[in-house]
Amino acid sequence: MNIALIGYGSMGRMVESQALVRGHSIVTIVNEHHSGLDASHLAESLRAADVAIDFSAAAAVLRNVEACMAADLPLVEGTTGWHEQMDKVREIVTSSEGSFVFGANFSIGVNLFYRIVDHATELLAKFPEYEVFIEEQHHSQKKDAPSGTALKIKEIVSEHVDGDIPVAYTRAGHIPGTHRVGFDGTVEQIIIEHVARSRECFAVGALMAAEWIVGKKGVFRFSDAMDEIIGDK
Numbered sequence: 001m002n003i004a005l006i007g008y009g010s011m012g013r014m015v016e017s018q019a020l021v022r023g024h025s026i027v028t029i030v031n032e033h034h035s036g037l038d039a040s041h042l043a044e045s046l047r048a049a050d051v052a053i054d055f056s057a058a059a060a061v062l063r064n065v066e067a068c069m070a071a072d073l074p075l076v077e078g079t080t081g082w083h084e085q086m087d088k089v090r091e092i093v094t095s096s097e098g099s100f101v102f103g104a105n106f107s108i109g110v111n112l113f114y115r116i117v118d119h120a121t122e123l124l125a126k127f128p129e130y131e132v133f134i135e136e137q138h139h140s141q142k143k144d145a146p147s148g149t150a151l152k153i154k155e156i157v158s159e160h161v162d163g164d165i166p167v168a169y170t171r172a173g174h175i176p177g178t179h180r181v182g183f184d185g186t187v188e189q190i191i192i193e194h195v196a197r198s199r200e201c202f203a204v205g206a207l208m209a210a211e212w213i214v215g216k217k218g219v220f221r222f223s224d225a226m227d228e229i230i231g232d233k
Contacts, residue, residue: 002024003019003052003053005028006054007031008029010199014200017203024207028045028046030046030056040067042063043066046067050074050214051076052064052073052075053078055078055206058143061079062088065093074099075101076206076209076210078202081143098217099214099217100213101209101212101213101220101225103222106201106208107194108201110194110201112226113192116192117192118156121156121159121161129186132181133166133167133168134154134165134180135179136179137177137178138178139172140173145169146169149177151167176199178194179194209225
């Protein structure tokens with residue numbers, strides 16, 4: 001595929017390196033020098049691509065969605081912190097008959113972790129002596145807190161457990177990402193944990209989503225792609 005990268009920080013560069021490993025080409029890179037472009041002008045820069053992958057900033061997501069839809073370009077949205085604008089994003093994609101896939105986290109391991117947490121919480125919800133909690137850690141440059149992944153985990157846990165579920169977060173150093181769900185009882189504790197060792201896992205998942213979305217129309221979660229990849233649907 002010919003890929004347009006939107007955002008060329010550490011994640012954008014990682015996507016680039018993994019794309020080349022998988023045999024794809026990077027034909028367009030959108031970086032801070034394009035920050036002043038409106039959606040229509042940005043769309044002109046994107047038309048050479050087959051798909052776009054966005055790891056930029058939450059404030060730029062609406063413009064990037066509008067630009068990709070104007071360029072008839074499927075978009076993989078890896079940026080977090082924009083979900084309060086979901087209704088507007090969905091409206092833009094639907095009215096354009098476009099393609100859009102997003103996820104709180106594109107790590108394959110994290111998406112399997114969601115399923116493990118779902119099953120574990122369903123089991124432990126039968127035993128009220130266990131109280132559930134969520135913890136997450138990320139590098140000091142990550143702006144949204146709690147992370148989108150932690151909020152997704154809370155959403156999953158809330159399907160089985162009533163009441164507010166505490167989410168603790170840490171921002172320090174260079175931590176790629178750690179997420180932990182605990183079930184604390186009177187005499188024992190159960191911990192389920194996912195640790196990202198590098199950003200490579202997020203890049204590989206985003207590229208899998210890009211390979212999956214081409215030829216499809218609509219708004220999808222990365223979990224929809226995972227369902228198909230692992231054969232759940």
